[in-house]
Amino acid sequence: MAPPAIIAPSILSADFAQLGQDCARTMEQGADWLHVDIMDGHFVPNITFGAPVVAKIRSHVDKPTVAHGRGTFDCHMMIAEPKKWVKEFKKAGCDLYCFHYEAAFSTAAESPEETSDKKTSPKELIRYIHDNGLLAGIAIKPDTSVDVLWDILDATDPKEKPDMVLVMTVHPGFGGQKFMASELPKVQALRAKYPELNIEVDGGLGPGTIDQAADAGANVIVAGSAVFGAKDPSEVISLLRKSVDSRAGRL
Numbered sequence: 001m002a003p004p005a006i007i008a009p010s011i012l013s014a015d016f017a018q019l020g021q022d023c024a025r026t027m028e029q030g031a032d033w034l035h036v037d038i039m040d041g042h043f044v045p046n047i048t049f050g051a052p053v054v055a056k057i058r059s060h061v062d063k064p065t066v067a068h069g070r071g072t073f074d075c076h077m078m079i080a081e082p083k084k085w086v087k088e089f090k091k092a093g094c095d096l097y098c099f100h101y102e103a104a105f106s107t108a109a110e111s112p113e114e115t116s117d118k119k120t121s122p123k124e125l126i127r128y129i130h131d132n133g134l135l136a137g138i139a140i141k142p143d144t145s146v147d148v149l150w151d152i153l154d155a156t157d158p159k160e161k162p163d164m165v166l167v168m169t170v171h172p173g174f175g176g177q178k179f180m181a182s183e184l185p186k187v188q189a190l191r192a193k194y195p196e197l198n199i200e201v202d203g204g205l206g207p208g209t210i211d212q213a214a215d216a217g218a219n220v221i222v223a224g225s226a227v228f229g230a231k232d233p234s235e236v237i238s239l240l241r242k243s244v245d246s247r248a249g250r251l
Protein backbone atom coordinates (compact mmCIF):
# COMPACT_ATOMS: atom_id res chain seq x y z
CA MET A 1 0.00 0.00 0.00
CA ALA A 2 1.22 3.53 -0.80
CA PRO A 3 2.35 5.55 2.22
CA PRO A 4 -0.21 7.86 3.91
CA ALA A 5 -1.08 11.30 2.61
CA ILE A 6 1.22 14.10 3.67
CA ILE A 7 -0.13 17.57 3.02
CA ALA A 8 2.57 20.21 2.70
CA PRO A 9 1.34 23.78 2.12
CA SER A 10 3.87 25.83 0.17
CA ILE A 11 4.64 28.95 2.18
CA LEU A 12 5.48 30.76 -1.05
CA SER A 13 1.82 31.81 -0.98
CA ALA A 14 1.91 32.95 2.66
CA ASP A 15 2.19 36.60 3.72
CA PHE A 16 5.96 37.13 3.95
CA ALA A 17 5.41 40.05 6.35
CA GLN A 18 3.96 37.62 8.90
CA LEU A 19 5.53 34.34 7.89
CA GLY A 20 5.88 32.90 11.40
CA GLN A 21 2.20 33.40 12.21
CA ASP A 22 1.07 32.12 8.82
CA CYS A 23 3.18 28.96 9.22
CA ALA A 24 1.84 28.30 12.71
CA ARG A 25 -1.72 28.86 11.47
CA THR A 26 -1.43 26.44 8.53
CA MET A 27 -0.15 23.76 10.93
CA GLU A 28 -3.19 24.35 13.19
CA GLN A 29 -5.40 24.03 10.12
CA GLY A 30 -4.21 20.45 9.62
CA ALA A 31 -1.01 20.60 7.56
CA ASP A 32 1.51 17.81 8.10
CA TRP A 33 4.64 19.46 6.71
CA LEU A 34 5.63 22.92 5.60
CA HIS A 35 6.96 23.14 2.07
CA VAL A 36 9.66 25.81 2.06
CA ASP A 37 10.61 27.04 -1.43
CA ILE A 38 14.18 28.29 -1.64
CA MET A 39 14.99 30.09 -4.91
CA ASP A 40 18.34 31.66 -5.76
CA GLY A 41 17.66 33.66 -8.94
CA HIS A 42 20.07 31.37 -10.87
CA PHE A 43 18.52 27.92 -10.95
CA VAL A 44 15.11 29.59 -11.30
CA PRO A 45 14.24 33.14 -12.35
CA ASN A 46 13.03 34.18 -8.90
CA ILE A 47 14.46 34.79 -5.42
CA THR A 48 12.77 33.93 -2.12
CA PHE A 49 14.77 33.76 1.11
CA GLY A 50 17.60 31.86 2.78
CA ALA A 51 18.57 30.02 5.95
CA PRO A 52 18.14 32.95 8.42
CA VAL A 53 14.45 33.21 7.52
CA VAL A 54 14.02 29.43 7.83
CA ALA A 55 15.58 29.62 11.32
CA LYS A 56 13.08 32.33 12.32
CA ILE A 57 10.02 30.41 11.12
CA ARG A 58 11.33 27.22 12.75
CA SER A 59 10.74 28.88 16.13
CA HIS A 60 7.00 29.14 15.30
CA VAL A 61 6.52 25.44 14.43
CA ASP A 62 7.39 22.43 16.65
CA LYS A 63 10.18 20.20 15.34
CA PRO A 64 9.02 16.74 14.21
CA THR A 65 9.68 14.01 16.75
CA VAL A 66 10.07 11.27 14.14
CA ALA A 67 11.37 11.19 10.57
CA HIS A 68 8.67 12.43 8.17
CA GLY A 69 6.52 13.47 11.17
CA ARG A 70 4.29 16.48 11.73
CA GLY A 71 6.16 19.76 11.47
CA THR A 72 8.75 18.49 8.98
CA PHE A 73 10.35 21.39 7.12
CA ASP A 74 10.46 20.17 3.53
CA CYS A 75 12.96 22.53 1.93
CA HIS A 76 12.63 22.57 -1.85
CA MET A 77 16.06 23.81 -2.91
CA MET A 78 15.71 25.50 -6.29
CA ILE A 79 19.35 26.52 -6.19
CA ALA A 80 22.31 26.07 -8.51
CA GLU A 81 24.80 24.74 -5.92
CA PRO A 82 22.89 22.50 -3.53
CA LYS A 83 25.86 20.95 -1.71
CA LYS A 84 27.09 24.35 -0.48
CA TRP A 85 23.99 24.99 1.60
CA VAL A 86 23.34 21.67 3.37
CA LYS A 87 25.04 22.60 6.65
CA GLU A 88 23.47 26.08 6.74
CA PHE A 89 19.97 24.67 6.28
CA LYS A 90 20.54 21.90 8.82
CA LYS A 91 21.53 24.58 11.36
CA ALA A 92 18.45 26.61 10.44
CA GLY A 93 16.10 23.71 11.25
CA CYS A 94 15.44 22.12 7.86
CA ASP A 95 14.48 18.41 8.13
CA LEU A 96 14.23 17.28 4.53
CA TYR A 97 16.64 18.76 1.98
CA CYS A 98 15.23 18.25 -1.50
CA PHE A 99 17.65 19.23 -4.25
CA HIS A 100 17.10 19.26 -8.00
CA TYR A 101 18.63 16.50 -10.11
CA GLU A 102 19.42 19.16 -12.74
CA ALA A 103 21.65 21.00 -10.22
CA ALA A 104 23.19 17.91 -8.66
CA PHE A 105 26.35 17.83 -10.75
CA SER A 106 27.57 21.21 -9.52
CA THR A 107 30.48 22.02 -7.25
CA ALA A 108 31.53 19.72 -4.42
CA ALA A 109 32.25 22.75 -2.19
CA GLU A 110 30.66 22.31 1.22
CA SER A 111 30.03 25.91 2.26
CA PRO A 112 29.29 29.27 0.64
CA GLU A 113 32.81 30.45 1.57
CA GLU A 114 34.55 27.49 -0.10
CA THR A 115 35.43 26.93 -3.77
CA SER A 116 36.28 23.57 -5.33
CA ASP A 117 37.23 22.31 -8.78
CA LYS A 118 35.56 18.99 -8.02
CA LYS A 119 31.99 18.21 -8.99
CA THR A 120 29.49 16.24 -6.98
CA SER A 121 26.90 13.68 -8.16
CA PRO A 122 23.34 12.92 -7.04
CA LYS A 123 24.35 9.83 -5.03
CA GLU A 124 27.26 11.65 -3.38
CA LEU A 125 24.97 14.52 -2.53
CA ILE A 126 22.37 12.21 -0.98
CA ARG A 127 25.08 10.57 1.12
CA TYR A 128 26.33 14.01 2.21
CA ILE A 129 22.80 15.14 3.16
CA HIS A 130 22.28 11.96 5.21
CA ASP A 131 25.70 12.34 6.85
CA ASN A 132 24.57 15.78 7.98
CA GLY A 133 21.50 14.34 9.70
CA LEU A 134 18.87 15.36 7.16
CA LEU A 135 16.39 13.42 5.07
CA ALA A 136 17.18 13.68 1.37
CA GLY A 137 14.80 14.38 -1.50
CA ILE A 138 15.50 14.57 -5.21
CA ALA A 139 13.36 16.68 -7.54
CA ILE A 140 12.92 16.61 -11.32
CA LYS A 141 11.69 19.44 -13.53
CA PRO A 142 9.08 18.86 -16.26
CA ASP A 143 11.78 18.63 -18.95
CA THR A 144 13.71 15.90 -17.12
CA SER A 145 12.97 12.24 -17.80
CA VAL A 146 12.03 10.01 -14.89
CA ASP A 147 14.60 7.53 -16.25
CA VAL A 148 17.44 9.50 -14.62
CA LEU A 149 16.11 8.36 -11.23
CA TRP A 150 16.17 4.56 -11.53
CA ASP A 151 19.85 4.11 -10.85
CA ILE A 152 19.66 6.49 -7.88
CA LEU A 153 16.60 4.79 -6.38
CA ASP A 154 18.24 1.40 -6.81
CA ALA A 155 21.41 2.43 -4.95
CA THR A 156 22.66 -0.54 -2.95
CA ASP A 157 23.96 1.62 -0.12
CA PRO A 158 20.99 3.00 1.88
CA LYS A 159 22.98 6.19 2.55
CA GLU A 160 22.77 6.93 -1.19
CA LYS A 161 19.04 6.30 -1.56
CA PRO A 162 16.65 9.28 -1.45
CA ASP A 163 13.85 9.41 1.13
CA MET A 164 11.53 11.17 -1.30
CA VAL A 165 11.17 11.98 -4.99
CA LEU A 166 9.57 15.26 -6.07
CA VAL A 167 7.94 15.34 -9.49
CA MET A 168 7.36 18.97 -10.50
CA THR A 169 3.96 19.57 -12.08
CA VAL A 170 4.89 23.14 -13.12
CA HIS A 171 8.14 24.71 -14.28
CA PRO A 172 9.76 25.74 -11.00
CA GLY A 173 10.02 29.41 -10.08
CA PHE A 174 6.57 30.72 -9.27
CA GLY A 175 3.42 29.85 -7.35
CA GLY A 176 -0.05 29.93 -8.87
CA GLN A 177 0.78 28.24 -12.19
CA LYS A 178 -1.36 25.77 -14.16
CA PHE A 179 -1.03 22.09 -13.23
CA MET A 180 0.75 19.99 -15.90
CA ALA A 181 -1.06 16.64 -16.09
CA SER A 182 1.58 15.63 -18.66
CA GLU A 183 3.93 14.91 -15.69
CA LEU A 184 1.72 12.27 -14.09
CA PRO A 185 3.04 9.26 -16.06
CA LYS A 186 6.31 9.85 -14.15
CA VAL A 187 4.44 9.46 -10.88
CA GLN A 188 2.68 6.32 -12.17
CA ALA A 189 5.98 4.77 -13.23
CA LEU A 190 7.58 5.55 -9.85
CA ARG A 191 4.62 4.20 -7.86
CA ALA A 192 4.50 1.00 -9.91
CA LYS A 193 8.13 0.29 -9.09
CA TYR A 194 8.30 1.63 -5.51
CA PRO A 195 5.06 1.04 -3.54
CA GLU A 196 6.55 2.45 -0.32
CA LEU A 197 8.28 5.54 -1.71
CA ASN A 198 7.22 9.06 -0.69
CA ILE A 199 6.33 10.67 -4.01
CA GLU A 200 5.70 14.40 -3.87
CA VAL A 201 3.96 16.50 -6.50
CA ASP A 202 4.32 20.27 -6.56
CA GLY A 203 2.66 22.92 -8.66
CA GLY A 204 -0.97 23.67 -9.45
CA LEU A 205 -2.39 21.18 -6.93
CA GLY A 206 -5.79 21.91 -5.43
CA PRO A 207 -9.35 20.58 -5.29
CA GLY A 208 -9.61 20.53 -9.12
CA THR A 209 -6.41 18.55 -9.77
CA ILE A 210 -5.82 16.40 -6.68
CA ASP A 211 -7.75 13.35 -7.90
CA GLN A 212 -5.54 12.97 -10.98
CA ALA A 213 -2.38 13.22 -8.87
CA ALA A 214 -3.75 10.79 -6.28
CA ASP A 215 -4.82 8.32 -8.99
CA ALA A 216 -1.29 8.40 -10.35
CA GLY A 217 0.09 7.46 -6.91
CA ALA A 218 1.37 10.69 -5.37
CA ASN A 219 1.14 10.84 -1.57
CA VAL A 220 3.01 14.04 -0.62
CA ILE A 221 0.94 16.95 -1.83
CA VAL A 222 2.29 20.48 -2.04
CA ALA A 223 -0.33 23.21 -2.39
CA GLY A 224 0.42 26.91 -2.12
CA SER A 225 -2.25 29.14 -3.61
CA ALA A 226 -4.99 26.51 -3.12
CA VAL A 227 -4.40 26.47 0.66
CA PHE A 228 -3.31 30.02 1.46
CA GLY A 229 -5.85 31.53 -0.94
CA ALA A 230 -8.78 29.44 0.36
CA LYS A 231 -11.66 30.83 2.40
CA ASP A 232 -11.42 27.71 4.53
CA PRO A 233 -7.87 26.28 4.35
CA SER A 234 -8.72 23.41 6.77
CA GLU A 235 -11.39 22.20 4.39
CA VAL A 236 -8.96 22.21 1.45
CA ILE A 237 -6.27 20.38 3.46
CA SER A 238 -8.75 17.71 4.50
CA LEU A 239 -10.09 17.33 0.93
CA LEU A 240 -6.54 16.82 -0.40
CA ARG A 241 -5.85 14.23 2.30
CA LYS A 242 -9.08 12.30 1.65
CA SER A 243 -8.40 12.13 -2.06
CA VAL A 244 -4.97 10.54 -1.51
CA ASP A 245 -5.94 8.21 1.33
CA SER A 246 -9.12 6.94 -0.32
CA ARG A 247 -7.17 5.94 -3.43
CA ALA A 248 -4.51 4.21 -1.38
CA GLY A 249 -7.28 2.18 0.28
CA ARG A 250 -6.79 3.85 3.64
CA LEU A 251 -10.38 5.13 4.03
Ligand SMILES: O=C(CO)[C@@H](O)[C@H](O)COP(=O)(O)O
Nearest residue numbers: 172173175176203204224225
Ligand atom coordinates in the same frame (compact mmCIF):
# COMPACT_ATOMS: atom_id res chain seq x y z
O1 LIG B 1 8.13 25.07 -6.07
C1 LIG B 1 7.15 25.70 -6.38
C2 LIG B 1 7.18 26.65 -7.52
O2 LIG B 1 8.44 26.63 -8.07
C3 LIG B 1 5.91 25.43 -5.65
O3 LIG B 1 6.14 24.92 -4.37
C4 LIG B 1 4.82 26.47 -5.68
O4 LIG B 1 4.98 27.43 -4.70
C5 LIG B 1 3.49 25.83 -5.51
O5 LIG B 1 2.52 26.80 -5.60
P1 LIG B 1 1.06 26.50 -6.17
O6 LIG B 1 1.22 26.07 -7.59
O7 LIG B 1 0.48 25.42 -5.30
O8 LIG B 1 0.37 27.80 -6.02
Ligand SMILES: [Fe+2]
Nearest residue numbers: 010037076202
Ligand atom coordinates in the same frame (compact mmCIF):
# COMPACT_ATOMS: atom_id res chain seq x y z
FE1 LIG C 1 8.11 23.84 -4.28
